[in-house]
Amino acid sequence: xxxxxxxxxxxxxxxxxxxxxxxxxxxxxxxxxxxxxxxxxxxxxxxxxxxxxxxxxxxxxxxxxxxxxxxxxxxxxxxxxxxxxxxxxxxxxxxxxxxxxxxxxxxxxxxxxx
Amino acid sequence: xxxxxxxxxxxxxxxxxxxxxxxxxxxxxxxxxxxxxxxxxxxxxxxxxxxxxxxxxxxxxxxxxxxxxxxxxxxxxxxxxxxxxxxxxxxxxxxxxxxxxxxxxxxxxxxxxx
Numbered sequence: 001x002x003x004x005x006x007x008x009x010x011x012x013x014x015x016x017x018x019x020x021x022x023x024x025x026x027x028x029x030x031x032x033x034x035x036x037x038x039x040x041x042x043x044x045x046x047x048x049x050x051x052x053x054x055x056x057x058x059x060x061x062x063x064x065x066x067x068x069x070x071x072x073x074x075x076x077x078x079x080x081x082x083x084x085x086x087x088x089x090x091x092x093x094x095x096x097x098x099x100x101x102x103x104x105x106x107x108x109x110x111x112x113x114x
Numbered sequence: 115x116x117x118x119x120x121x122x123x124x125x126x127x128x129x130x131x132x133x134x135x136x137x138x139x140x141x142x143x144x145x146x147x148x149x150x151x152x153x154x155x156x157x158x159x160x161x162x163x164x165x166x167x168x169x170x171x172x173x174x175x176x177x178x179x180x181x182x183x184x185x186x187x188x189x190x191x192x193x194x195x196x197x198x199x200x201x202x203x204x205x206x207x208x209x210x211x212x213x214x215x216x217x218x219x220x221x222x223x224x225x226x227x228x
Contacts, residue, residue: 041200043218090156101206103216105156
């Protein structure tokens with residue numbers, strides 16, 4: 001069983017389109033994240049949700065809208081895709097506690113905007 | 115903004131040698147974690163060291179933490195070809211409403227020569 005699964009694994013789309021990436025975790029964690037990894041391998045946190053509530057939004061354009069229908073799911077919807085959105089997007093989850101915040105990652109979604 | 119900076123950015127060593135990677139961070143933390151990322155894959159958690167700990171071991175891994183210098187090091191002993199990957203440090207801190215925030219450094223690309 002995959003602990004954190006995200007779909008699709010690859011996504012190629014044209015500029016201006018709207019797309020979604022789905023993420024599900026079966027670990028019972030309270031906290032879920034979205035990270036963006038650019039071509040230089042920098043990992044930047046985008047969002048953090050705790051029990052379906054948005055906790056962290058790291059100056060991400062409002063074209064990016066996370067949705068958490070329940071604490072096991074955190075989907076990422078992107079409107080009006082731009083070339084600069086091309087990256088690998090990782091979903092992760094953790095217990096959210098202050099002393100044990102090991103994160104479990106999905107395999108990533110490679111988004112290519114053409 | 116990035117929290118951690120790994121040093122060096124890239125490291126190439128002979129199989130069997132030890133590899134040492136360093137990480138510096140900026141703000142106060144609850145814990146510091148090290149992750150490995152194989153090419154094209156998600157991140158895998160290696161080890162977590164709490165802010166009140168100074169050293170931790172796990173198999174061939176040894177992690178140190180110096181909170182006064184805001185730095186950590188990861189030592190991999192007796193390196194193997196399978197250790198070839200990128201290694202990231204990440205700092206964990208408690209955020210709003212007990213949600214944690216895990217911020218990653220820029221990573222060290224480790225190559226093990228056979």
